[in-house]
Amino acid sequence: DIQMTQSPTSLAASVGESVTITCLASEDIYGSLVWYQQKPGKSPQLLIYGATILEDGIPSRFSGSGSDTQYSLKINSLQPEDFASYYCQNGLSTPWTFGGGTKLELK
Amino acid sequence: QVQLKESGPGLVQPSETLSLTCTVSGFSLTSYSVSWVRQPSGKGPEWMGRMWYDGDTAYNSALKSRLSISRDTSKNQVFLKMNSLQTDDTGTYYCTRDRATTVAVFDYWGQGVMVTVSS
Numbered sequence: 001d002i003q004m005t006q007s008p009t010s011l012a013a014s015v016g017e018s019v020t021i022t023c024l025a026s027e028d029i030y031g032s033l034v035w036y037q038q039k040p041g042k043s044p045q046l047l048i049y050g051a052t053i054l055e056d057g058i059p060s061r062f063s064g065s066g067s068d069t070q071y072s073l074k075i076n077s078l079q080p081e082d083f084a085s086y087y088c089q090n091g092l093s094t095p096w097t098f099g100g101g102t103k104l105e106l107k
Numbered sequence: 108q109v110q111l112k113e114s115g116p117g118l119v120q121p122s123e124t125l126s127l128t129c130t131v132s133g134f135s136l137t138s139y140s141v142s143w144v145r146q147p148s149g150k151g152p153e154w155m156g157r158m159w160y161d162g163d164t165a166y167n168s169a170l171k172s173r174l175s176i177s178r179d180t181s182k183n184q185v186f187l188k189m190n191s192l193q194t195d196d197t198g199t200y201y202c203t204r205d206r207a208t209t210v211a212v213f214d215y216w217g218q219g220v221m222v223t224v225s226s
Binding site for chain 1: 142150151152153154157165167168169201206207210211212213214216217218219
């Protein structure tokens, strides 16, 4: 199975700041990386797929990058609604595995 | 619009069988695949298995011996059955629509159903 390791596990930031979350795959997933946002008590929401492709309706302050085994999610100019948990997911091969999550909290 | 809704018992006894139903609307089960994903409280999600649009199934090998996924296209429903439940099966169970085919992109999620395994 492909292991997905996210860092940091938690992160405190202020409104207006920029943050970056990283995801490391245990093997090359050839860009098949997906990012989700999850707010407390809610279902995950698709943000980015194919490592860099922004889902329709997602603000452009979210961006994804990376290749091979290393991927990043960057959020520019944090808004109050961005404070949530974020998960990466291997989309390449079964079992489709998720990272353990990064909780973004308000400083 | 695309919607998925899970239903089933919130409490299951240890060693018993969990049965969940996912009722979908806004898309066809013969055009899109549907996966079941579960999430223990405070942890990352875990993909359990997929009902392909063509009726085939795929399972997480860690659960394969206990898990069965089926569907009724006439009712727009996908079913999950998992036996021999233990306390570490407690969590929220989601059904999701898979946008892609050979890769997995879960673009719509149900609201989830919280399942507690306890006597």
